[in-house]
Amino acid sequence: MNVPTPKTAANAGAAAPKIITRFAPSPTGLFHVGSYRTALFSYLYARQHGGKFILRIEDTDKLRSKPEYEANIIESLAWMGLEYDEKYRQSEQAPTHRKYLEQMIAEGKAYVSREPAKDKEGNPVLDPASGLQKINDLIRFKNPGTRVAFTDLIRGTIEMETADLKDFVIAKNLDTPLFHLAVVVDDFTEGVTHIIRGEDHISNTPRQILIQRAIGAPEPIYAHLPLVLGEDRSKLSKRKGALAVTEYREQGFLPEALINGMALLGWNPGTDQEILSKTDLLKMFDLSKIQKGGAIFDQKKLRWINKEYLKHQPISAVEDALDVEVSKLGTNALFASDHLTTLIRKLAPLVLERIDTIGDIKTLFSAGEFVYLFKRPVFTTETIVQLLWKDEPSKEKTAERLTHTIEVLKALPDASFADPETIKQALWKYAEEQGKGSVLWPMRFALSGATKSPDPFALAFLLGKEETLTRLNDAIILLKA
């Protein structure tokens, strides 16, 4: 068995934990945000009560379970900081499952049933060897057909008639248990006290309770979470745009933001506070205040949350991403490497202003934003026209103003270029006299070659004195040509 040392000290030295929750995903696909929220709530509940949080990989479906998906679950959980105290793999519990199966058969609570094999669509399966219809021995649960009621922490009492469930199949054979049997036996043997899972399991609960009673297991406390929905209000799935947790990581989302965003789906602290750290959640989370209806996951709000966290991140995160993008620009980059480092450091705060996630930096660069800082803009006959301010279409006048701009900047000591505000002050009076747009627009366009960019003073500050003067000069030459 695979039982790592408990990673928290929550119950060190204390009596046996009273509350045990579990997260039980099947490794049949990438771990997406819907499952992730279930894990988060189970985790929070266990930690809040000094209990234990168990990860159980439900890999009894040998055909669909893949090791890479299991790895993805573990990787995602680790990235999100949801540390578990114990880990089980359901397939490794087969002897225990067999034991209870045998016991139930011996007690007449289950029986072996010889039936024609069926595939997923319910069509008969042929035996490849004989060509005849294949026959399987299945193990069916002897359904007492009683009415089952259970209490749900979120929904109150739920009652269901179990007779129409018939004698459902609980195992393909003694060594191949199916979902319901495996879940009940594992929750029992692992001592799970609180089952926190998705609403889609509500209708599974009565048959699992039936099995509990048959093997003499106590009934755990249930909490069925509302579903996380796709845009079409149906259960979130991969094909409906559900992203894997690892994909959010690749897009540059922060784990804190994802935790925060997920927690707010179906739950709120009862105050207007929306930015909530894991510590806040541990303090404020309350299972009984969870919403009953499903919730659509709003990507835009997640981006906003991420931005809030990004503001408080060390700026080096932005600088590192800029490094990567700039190095992709290749050999055309204008500056020597030490100047490049300075430029990136100056640029980072400006970039931070216009991104929600670190991944947006890549998007910005792909769209050509900021690229002009590292490569001189190339003017064409069309773009040259844009050097001219809309209220001042005269090339001569514009060239004249640029010339004056150069003179002012040239007169400025190098140190003044360390601050955009100083550059602004130097030019402001002249700009106001001439009409701001007719001075500032050509200057900005000459420096960036773009219709959209930070203001000209910021550009001059970023580029430095020498490069700024070069570009302004180039523009004048162009205008005169």
Next chain:
RNA sequence: GGCCCUAUCGUCUAACGGUUAGGACACGGCCUUUUCAAGGCUGGAAUCAGAGUUCGAUUCUCUGUAGGGUCACCA
């Protein structure tokens, strides 16, 4: 279709049976501004419908409607 769950702005949600039904995201407008962002101010926007209980229903009850879940030799 049977069974089950759910129902407040476009979205996430708040509101001991008494509120001008509040907030956030998104959206619009204005301000600031040479452009684009950012920022500030501001606007529009909801109790699914119908009965009942009550002096009074978003809130309690019932019915209807709508949406969702589930009905495997998947989990």
